[in-house]
Amino acid sequence: MTALNQLYPQPLWQWFEQICAIPHPSKYEQALSSHIQQWAKSKGLAVVEDKVGNLIIRKPATPGMENRKVVALQAHIDMVPQKNADKVHDFEKDPIEAYVDGEWVKANGTTLGSDNGIGMASALAILGSDDIKHGPLEVLLTIDEEAGMTGAFGLEAGYLDAEILINTDSEQEGEIYMGCAGGVDAQISIPLSWQAPELSNKAFKLTLSGLKGGHSGVNIHLGRGNANKLLARFLFAQSDLLALELVDFNGGSLRNAIPREASVSFMLPAENVPALETAISEFQALVRQELAIADPGMLLTLTAIDTPAKVIGEDAQNSLIDLLHACPNGVMRMSDEVEGVTETSLNVGVINTEQESIEILCLIRSLIDSGREEIQGMLNALTNLAGASIEFSGAYPGWKPDSTSPVMAIVRETYNDIYKKDPTIMVIHAGLECGLFKEPYPHMDMVSIGPTIRYPHSPDEMVNIETVGQYWQLLLAVLERIPAKV
Template sequence: MTEITQLTPHLLWQFFNTLCSIPHPSGHEAAVRQWITDWAQERGLATVQDTVGNLIIRKAATPGMEQRQGVILQAHMDMVPQANADVNHDFTKDPIQPYIDGDWVRARGTTLGADNGIGLAGCLAVLADDKVQHGPLEVLLTIDEESGMTGAFGLEPGMLQGKILLNTDSEQDGDVYMGCAGGVDANITLPYLAESVPADHHAMRLTIKGLRGGHSGINIDEGRASANKLLAELLMDITEHPSIRLAEINGGSLRNAIAREASALLTLPADVKKVLSEQIALRQLQYQQEFQGVDDFITLELVPAELPHRVMNTDLQQKLSSALLACPHGVMEMSRDMDGAVQSSTNLGVISTEPEHIYVQCLIRSLNDAGRDRVANATAAVFRLAGAHCQFDGAYPGWQPDPQSNIMRLLLDTHKELFDVVPEVKVIHAGLECGLFKAIYPDWDMVSFGPTIQGAHSPDERVHIEAVSRFWQLLVRVLRHIPEDKAVSRQL
């Protein structure tokens, strides 16, 4: 037990504390799914695991509410595994260490997993608390949302009977979401063409660190620096010195997180080190000024390293540097329909040097398929000019807003009744699973809401304590006021 279990609502925070103790990064949800299954079955709740690993839990209606429309509460079981460079944390084995920091809950040196652990804990708390009034209830817990939406892709028709879906994966108290961006992964490979290390060379490692990073959709319009894009600029500086050679480049770890760190292994003659150090110092000063107030702790570091056994040939070095610099990154287009909403964006998320090739991964997002495809084609064109192979995987649709949504109107009215504020209705520039659900269950009436979570997908992740309380109050009140299912009423 940790101090967060003393927070209110107690049941929700106790479940979240348990979730923190069970490792559950994307692709490793088996342990947390088994714990939830065992817990639900001990309470006499029906559970079903589908073919891809999603978990469905059913709870009968509160007596007297059997005629209400069926509701599906939905969350995903996985979390983004990100840790600070100085933190040794195995996300497949080590528990998250949450703690209270003023008005917030954080984790020690890692992502917290409030995305979507708070929503998941809220779903379990509804199942556990018999004082919560509701109609026929299903809880849908999906796998692998963060790294590929595998669970949502694999959900089959006919598995669920409810008509209303409450998605708990939004991250701003006081906002209600009725649409989201779709996306696609660009997976790029460039053959590693090697040469021997020149005889008079020494090795140096250039590292960019200290960046904020963040969610590649929600934070993409805030002007945060990308370590991968900054390193691309530095590599172009380096190519001006033909005696400096590039052996490897690595940056970022997730396609849906803005890269916080990146590094390049270089070889160079001893007499060039001073010139390179001076150039890096100038870039450091430039970045400190350029990103002041946005990314205040950008650090460039050049240190001796072990001499590699190969370097890239000069043609590859030039083409790779040019392609990374030209690669689209950030906001591509703003929405014409919703003021202040991002229409299309892309994130240069991962660069890694493998034995046979250099691998690059970008996540492209857009509110419509045309915008998504336009950015995807531009990305492919840049890298194909450099001789790379570009493959697109995991395309998923956006969730188009429904202005006639009944559940949206109920949520707005309930929020006003509880807190005397009408929430803002928004479209989120992130990949909620709702777009995929809508393709499988086109008649579902859907809405997404949640507490304030900042710094998602980074070790700066934190959740606002009071916002969690408001999220719970809103969830409970909405469930109580779900209207009757007219078709069921007529049958009775």
């Protein structure tokens, strides 16, 4: 089997192998951060950790390039922790099991962390190199990008000297990103009441699995199944007919990942069990037919469980099912300005049953503020009708496209010179940190590039080996072409 550190470019893949070996899910980046800081100091590089935990590492220009504009290479340290249901893995303790599979690097049953580990590895490889030409260089590694952009929110003015920032968090070779969507989290709370179960009823757990999931921004337009929404659809059709009494509803794990799995526990009269089994079989066949192209693997599994001590009250159960089934999900509108790009979307990402409420966590994304505000209004109205409550938090701005960006022009021209074709200039339906950097650094010129990464935020995540090499060649050539300070 080919070792990662033998791939081209070796310095980048050697760093990526180290990154995979040190657990770094969102909120738990400190071990990797400490490793990077110790390494930087051993290389004689200046390194600063700011108030929130971001790292800023500086490297002087190579001889003869001291007069160039200062460039910041930027990546986030954390990764999304997602695994298959049958995979035993502790993201806070276990390394990522990355391996080469033909043209791709994948992980064994978990997310790979190429988002944004490849970008981080490229920046660290450049810091460690003695033969790459560049002007004064800063590397900005932010924390907690995937779970709230805490690092980008906390970055203050005065830490960076850079006039240009190259974000490395894009996921398609041949595309240059000059703008991104903003977003906001929505947390819906449905108050619960409980009652004693009918002890003669039978208790079961219904699990929905087998979906592809993926990034709730860049994959949202692909029409994949949302486990939470599909299970709610089943309950809306069958709960009254089968006299179901719900015990809990849990699904998804991250607000920015399309949920692949969900489960519901319930009780029902014994005489209705055959009808339940028939309904499950028919619904599974129906959904597989509907999603035959986009997401054909949906699986429903029914398991008998012990009789619970209590079930959800009828009014709360009806509110939950009605709200979930009525809640919008997926693409709300495509962009008129940028062909093929989603303008506004909503992901019903996580459902958790707690003692006093059921909590539903959604992520709204939009290229325009009014699009985001419209979805917020829709959810407000829906929760009012359902007797639920909603809170919005963590709003972050989009990155407004600048078609006159000098660094974008440099990247475009460099790409054309290397590959003899024009790259695609794009706006991405995802939350790059660039929009937040504009607040403390309003005059910074920014662009985003990266290799081809498929299915980020899911255990199917993979990065294309050839495009990592292409991204690396482009990045080095761009650094060599950075103009002199005015």
